[in-house]
Amino acid sequence: MIRVGYLLGGLFLLGLGIVNVIYPSFAWYIREGWKVDGDSEPSDMYLALSKAGGVAIILFGSIFLLIGFAYLL
Helix, strand or coil: CHHHHHHHHHHHHHHHHHHHHHCCCHHHHHHCHHHCCCCCCCCHHHHHHHHHHHHHHHHHHHHHHHHHHHHHC
């Protein structure tokens, strides 16, 4: 049962990380964008940190997948 958790958790983290790398302003629009009237955008620093966080999440997701596959062996 634990191995399934690692595999599903790894897939979830990979998906979340990929979204952060490809579309870094997504989280900003979900959290803050709806509060602002008119055209407003996240700062360049926010976008850069969101991409960096996405890369870190992809690394953690990959580690979880490797652990899950190791349990299968």
